[in-house]
Amino acid sequence: MxxxxxxxxxxxxxxxxxxxxxxxxxxxxxxxxxxxxxxxxxxxxxxxxxxxxxxxxxxxxxxxxxxxxxxxxxxxxxxxxxxxxxxxxxxxxxxxxxxxxxxxxxxxxxxxxxxxxxxxxxxxxxxxxxxxxxxxxxDWLSGEHFSVDGTLIQAWAGHKSFVRKDGDDDGGSGGDFKGQRRSNETHKSKTDPDSKLYRKGKTASELRYMGHTLPNCSTKNP
Incomplete structure (x- = not known):
């Protein structure tokens, strides 16, 4: 039923x-x-x-x-x-x-x-x-190997939030950034200031977090 x-x-x-x-x-x-x-x-x-x-x-x-x-x-x-x-x-x-x-x-x-x-x-x-x-x-660790891993985590922030640190509006509005030079040194996100502008491979630049893991050991099964 x-x-x-x-x-x-x-x-x-x-x-x-x-x-x-x-x-x-x-x-x-x-x-x-x-x-x-x-x-x-x-x-x-x-x-x-x-x-x-x-x-x-x-x-x-x-x-x-x-x-x-x-x-x-x-x-x-x-x-x-x-x-x-x-x-x-x-x-x-x-x-x-x-x-x-x-x-x-x-x-x-x-x-x-x-x-x-x-x-x-x-x-x-x-x-x-x-x-x-x-x-x-x-005794969950062992020093048998060294491994390096890195990744980019996309931030919950868009390009429109990436504005100049000095308060200048870049001479434009509406999120039209064509022809403008923007970098992490001069700009930051107003909604997620900790995020940075990164590019991965051939993809377009996005606001992301960079994470690295540098363990010099492996985890055992506790």
Whole structure:
């Protein structure tokens, strides 16, 4: 018998976010390892926010920031704006970051500002080093080979957002850039300032992120 195309939503739910994540999902094991690393970085996080101890609005927890940034890499999310959008409705993302179903998702500009603090205090580098040390202590690494990999990730920004840093309008409007010289030294995207203008092979230049992986070891099956 054909089922009815109806939608009935209950007023309450007794399920947790954890119930929606499969028991064998790889992010479960990753999250355990990440949380172990973040616990070791508690001292660094405390020093980062010493200046704010006298008051002010609470900032985004650095642990949540780093988990969100890791998701952006693992799932190749093109921009922080899109990352925030997906976190709004993606229960897997909320669970991994540590946001409850009713928690508000951060405004992209607020997320970017808080992320910059992590970068300024080398917290991202410390996080990577702690992950590497943890993997080595668990004997998940081997130094049998050296491999290099590079890739370009397309940014969630168009050519119209790539404007001059000095505020000049390039003498044109409507996104007509024919005959104009534009480069990363003189221009930047107003919607995604971290993206750069790159060309891959014979393709046209696009706003992208450049990523490099330089491991000197291989991962064992833990």
């Amino acid at each position: 054909r089922g009815p195309d109806t939608f009935t939503e209950g007023l309450f739910t007794m399920r947790r976010l954890d119930d929606f994540v499969p028991a064998d999902h790889p992010l479960r094991r990753i999250r355990v390892m990440v949380n172990e690393v973040l616990a070791k970085m508690d001292g660094l996080f405390s020093r980062m926010y010493e200046a704010d101890i006298k008051g002010g609005r609470p900032s985004i927890a650095p642990e949540k920031l780093l988990r969100a940034m890791l998701l952006q890499i693992l799932f190749s999310v093109r921009s922080e704006r899109q990352l925030m959008e997906q976190t709004q409705y993606n229960m897997l993302f909320r669970w991994f970051i540590g946001l409850a179903m009713d928690d508000a998702v951060w405004v992209p500009t607020v997320f970017s500002k808080n992320r910059q603090r992590l970068i300024e205090h080398d917290a991202v580098v410390a996080f990577f080093n702690e992950v590497l040390e943890t993997a080595e202590n668990k």
